[in-house]
Amino acid sequence: MPEESISIDCDMEKASGPHFSGLLNPTVTSASSPAFSDDNAPRQPFVIGVSGGTASGKTTVCDMIIQQLHDHRVVLDYFYRGLNSEELKRVQEYNFDHPDAFDTEQLLDCVQKLKSGQSVQVPIYDFKLHRRSSDSFRQVNASDVIILEGILIFHDQHVRNLMNMKIFVDADADVRLARRIRRDTVERGRDVNSVLEQPAFDDFVLPSKKYADVIIPRGGDNHVAIDLIVQHIRTKLDRLIRLVVEHGLGHLPFTEKQVVTPTATVYTGVDFCKKLCGVSIVRSGESMENALRACCKGIKIGKILIHREGDNGKQASNIFAIFKLLKRHVLLLDPVLATGNSANHAIELLLRKGVPQSHIIFLNLISAPEGIHCVCKRFPSLKIVTSEIDVALNEEYHVIPGLGEFGDRYFGTDD
Numbered sequence: 137m138p139e140e141s142i143s144i145d146c147d148m149e150k151a152s153g154p155h156f157s158g159l160l161n162p163t164v165t166s167a168s169s170p171a172f173s174d175d176n177a178p179r180q181p182f183v184i185g186v187s188g189g190t191a192s193g194k195t196t197v198c199d200m201i202i203q204q205l206h207d208h209r210v211v212l213d214y215f216y217r218g219l220n221s222e223e224l225k226r227v228q229e230y231n232f233d234h235p236d237a238f239d240t241e242q243l244l245d246c247v248q249k250l251k252s253g254q255s256v257q258v259p260i261y262d263f264k265l266h267r268r269s270s271d272s273f274r275q276v277n278a279s280d281v282i283i284l285e286g287i288l289i290f291h292d293q294h295v296r297n298l299m300n301m302k303i304f305v306d307a308d309a310d311v312r313l314a315r316r317i318r319r320d321t322v323e324r325g326r327d328v329n330s331v332l333e334q335p336a337f338d339d340f341v342l343p344s345k346k347y348a349d350v351i352i353p354r355g356g357d358n359h360v361a362i363d364l365i366v367q368h369i370r371t372k373l374d375r376l377i378r379l380v381v382e383h384g385l386g387h388l389p390f391t392e393k394q395v396v397t398p399t400a401t402v403y404t405g406v407d408f409c410k411k412l413c414g415v416s417i418v419r420s421g422e423s424m425e426n427a428l429r430a431c432c433k434g435i436k437i438g439k440i441l442i443h444r445e446g447d448n449g450k451q452a453s454n455i456f457a458i459f460k461l462l463k464r465h466v467l468l469l470d471p472v473l474a475t476g477n478s479a480n481h482a483i484e485l486l487l488r489k490g491v492p493q494s495h496i497i498f499l500n501l502i503s504a505p506e507g508i509h510c511v512c513k514r515f516p517s518l519k520i521v522t523s524e525i526d527v528a529l530n531e532e533y534h535v536i537p538g539l540g541e542f543g544d545r546y547f548g549t550d551d
Contacts, residue, residue, distance in 0.1 A: 181210075181251060181278070182372050183298050186285045187344060188305030189337045190233065191315035193355020197305050198283050200356055204366040210250060210279040213286055215239040215259060218267040227266060233287060235340060240292050243284070246276075247298050253278045281369065287337075290344035300372070303365065304348035305355045309337075376501060376523055378427040381467070384499045384521040385431060388412065388465055411464045415440055417482050420543040421469035424499065428467065440485060442478045465495045471542045473503040473522065474535050476510030483515055493517040501542075502526055504535045 184201070188194050198211055216232070217239045223230055231237065246256045257273035290296055290304075345351070352361045393407035414428045414437040415421075425437055466486055473479055479498060486496060494517040503522040506529050511520065526535045534540075 181280050181282050182300050182369060183247070183251070183282045183284065184369070185289045185296065185299040185302045186283060186305060187287060187289045187302070187341070187348070188355075189307065189309075189312045189341050190287055191312045191319060192305045192307040193357075194285050194287075194305045196356030197303070197352060197362060198285050200359075200362050201283065201366055201369070204363075205281060205369060210276055210281070211283045211285060212243065212246065212258065212276070215243050216261045216266075216268075218261075224266060230266075233337075233340070235288055235291050238286070238288060240295060244294055244298075247282065247284070247295075250276065250278050250282055251298070287341050288344065290347045291340060296347055301365075301369070302347055302349045304345050304351045306345075306351055306353045307355050312337075374427055377424050377471075378430065380499050380501060380521055380523050381424065381427045381431050384467055384497045384519075387497055387519055387521070409465055412467070413438060413464050414467045414469055415482070415486065416469040417442060417478060420471050420546070423471060423542065423546040424469040428469065440482045442481050464491065465497070466491050468496055468498045469500075470498070471501040471546075472535060472538070473498070473500045473507040473511070473520070474529060475504075475533050476507035479507065479511050480514055483511070483518065497521060502535055502538060504529050507535075 186194050186198055202211065216237060219227065219230065242259075246258060249256045255275060255277045258276050260269040260272055260274055261267075262269065284295070284299065290302060296302065350361070350365060352358050352365075356362075388409040390406035390409065392404060394402050394404050397403050412432065412435060414425065414432075414435055416425055416437060416439050418439050418441045422439070428435060428437065468479075468482060468486070470479060470482070483493075483496060483498070487493060493515050496515075497519045498511065499521050501523050503520070503525050504527075505525060508520060508522075508525065511518065526538055528536060530536050
C-alpha cells in the first residue's frame with residue numbers, strides 16, 4: 137500500500153470532523169480492490185453462457201434463472217444471419233445449425249458494448265422468412281447479469297472468453313427431437329424432413345460440451361441444479377455489499393488478545409468487538425443483512441421503518457428490535473444515501489435509544505454528495521462507508537446515474 141494512502145487514513149482517524157470512507161477512492165481508503173480501482177470504469181456484469189442441443193430446454197433454464205434472480209437481466213440469443221437471395225432459393229437445404237448460420241461478430245460487438253455500460257439494438261429475426269427485420273430492433277440496456285443463449289454459443293473462443301459461467305443443458309436425444317419437430321413445424325414453417333436433415337448436434341454442439349462449467353441433465357426439470365447456479369450468481373452479485381460490510385467492520389474497536397496455537401505457541405492478535413449489532417432501514421437495507429450475517433455469525437439485527445405521515449411530506453420512524461441498543465456499536469444498513477433525510481431520521485432514533493453518535497457506522501453502496509454533506513454536517517462523529525459517490529441528485533431527488541429504486545430491483549417487485 138502506498139505510504140501516502142496510509143498517511144491520509146491515519147490523518148482521517150485523528151480528525152475531529154466527519155469520518156468518511158469510500159471503497160472506490162484509493163486516496164481515501166485502504167480497502168480498495170483491484171476489481172473496483174478505476175472510478176470511471178463501469179462495473180463489469182456477470183456473463184453466463186447457456187448451450188445445449190436444440191430443444192434441450194435452454195430457454196426454460198434461462199427463464200428460471202431470471203425469475204429467481206429478479207431485477208432486469210439481459211438475455212441474448214445467438215444472432216442468425218439473414219439469408220441472401222441464393223440461400224433463400226435453397227432454404228430447404230440450408231443448415232441453420234451450422235456455425236456459419238450465426239453472426240458471431242455482431243454478438244461480440246453487442247456484448248462488449250453492454251459490458252461497457254452502453255445500450256444496444258438487437259436485430260429481430262423472422263424464422264419463417266429467414267430474414268432480419270429492416271425497420272425494427274429490440275432495445276437492450278446494460279445490466280448486471282447477461283445471459284448468452286444458443287446451441288453454438290461455446291463454439292467460438294472469443295465468445296467463450298467473455299463468459300464468467302458456462303452452462304450446458306443436456307437432454308435425451310429423442311426428447312429433443314420430438315420437441316424440435318413440434319416447434320419448428322408449428323412456429324417456424326418447416327417440414328419434418330428439413331428438421332431431420334440437420335445433423336449439427338454430433339458435429340458441433342456435443343464437442344463444445346467440454347467447455348461447460350456446469351452440466352444440467354433434464355434441463356428445466358432439474359430444479360436442484362438451477363437453484364445451485366442461482367445461489368452462486370447471487371453470491372457474486374453480493375460481493376460489493378460484502379466488501380462494504382467488511383470495510384465497515386475494520387473501523388470497529390479491537391482489543392489485544394493472546395491465544396495458544398495447536399503448536400503450543402502463544403500468538404498475540406486482536407479480539408473482535410463484542411457489543412455489536414446491525415440495524416437495517418426497511419426495506420432496502422434488508423438486502424445487506426445476508427452479507428453482514430456472513431461476516432458476523434449470529435449477529436443481532438434490528439430494523440427501522442421510515443414512513444411518511446399524510447401528504448405533508450413529514451416522516452415518522454419506528455424501530456423494531458428485541459435487544460438493547462445501549463452501549464452497542466451499530467452498523468446502520470441502507471444501500472443508497474440520496475438526500476440524507478431518511479438516514480438522519482434513523483440516526484436520530486438510534487441516538488434517542490442511547491447509542492453514542494461515534495458508535496454508529498453507516499454502510500451503503502451508492503451515495504450522493506448532497507446526502508453525505510447532510511448527514512455529516514448534522515452528525516460529525518458518525519462514520520460513513522460507501523462503495524461509490526455518484527454525480528448528484530436530480531430534480532426528483534434520485535441519485536444519478538444511480539441504480540433506481542434499490543428495494544424494488546433487489547427483491548423483484550418492480551413492474
